[in-house]
Amino acid sequence: MNRFVAVSGCSGGGKSTLIDALAARGFATVPEPGRRIVGELRLERGEALPWVDLAAFARRAIAMAIEDRAAAEAMPGWVFFDRGVVDAAVALAHATGEDVVAPLARAHRYHRRVFLAPPWPEIWTGDSARLHDLGDAEAEYARLAAAWPALGYEVQVLPRTSVAHRVEWMLAALGAASST
Template identity: 75%
Template sequence: MNRFVVVSGCSGGGKSTLIEALAARGFATVEEPGRRIVREERAGGGLALPWVDLAAFARRAIAMATADREAAEAMPGWVFFDRGLIDAAAALEHATGEVVAEPLARAHPYHRTVFLVPPWPEIWTGDSERLHDLADAEAEYDRLARMYPALGYTVHELPKADVEARVAFVLATLG
């Protein structure tokens, strides 16, 4: 059984908070590639930023998510990914029209159960690593909500609830 679980969905909807709560319970977790890329690009004066060159950003995210997945092989038990390869592939397909998600999903599968964080306007905020607005975040969510099932994943939308309820939902769903 594949033990690599993706938490995806709307940016600003509480994915990272959920991942942090799972880590606090002792689960292995992987930080979102996009946030790491933004920090690295800004520190080095790079342009592979989603608001500057989405295709370059997505290509870096694919490379990082692939490396993350390979590194996770050494982690025990469930490994929870704050986004992953499919998210990066969806961004590249959106930016360029290249069809990359299906072959990447076949070559680097995750657990068939994927958790999607829905748009939640009441908690959404931008920050220095998230410069897009809520409408862009909702459009991204819609792309991901179509892509994951199209690739054979079973999607469970997380409830709009506090983080402990979300952790309980994830763990109960995984059994």
């Protein structure tokens, strides 16, 4: 069984908040590559920002997500990823039309269940790392919602409920009641 669990889906759908709550419960977590890249590049005035060069951004996110998976081998128990290789590959395919999703997904598998945060207009906000609008986020979600099952994953759409309930629902779906 693969213990690496991907949390994917709509920008602004509560993924990072969910990952933070899992970390607070003692689970190993990996932060979103995209937010880390934006943070680094904004300081450097880099060109590989998603709103400047989506393809360059996605390539960098793929490389970071692959490094994250390798580093996670040393983490004990369940490891929860805020996005990952598939998300970045879907972004690259969208930006360039390149056929990268299936080969990358085969080489870098996650647990058979992937959790998707649906569009949730009531909590969606833009910020310094999310300059696109809700319509763009919904289109991104549609691409991811199509990609994951096509890659052989069982998609579990996260309920629009409290963070605590999302955590419990997700752990029950995995049969993972504790971090140990």
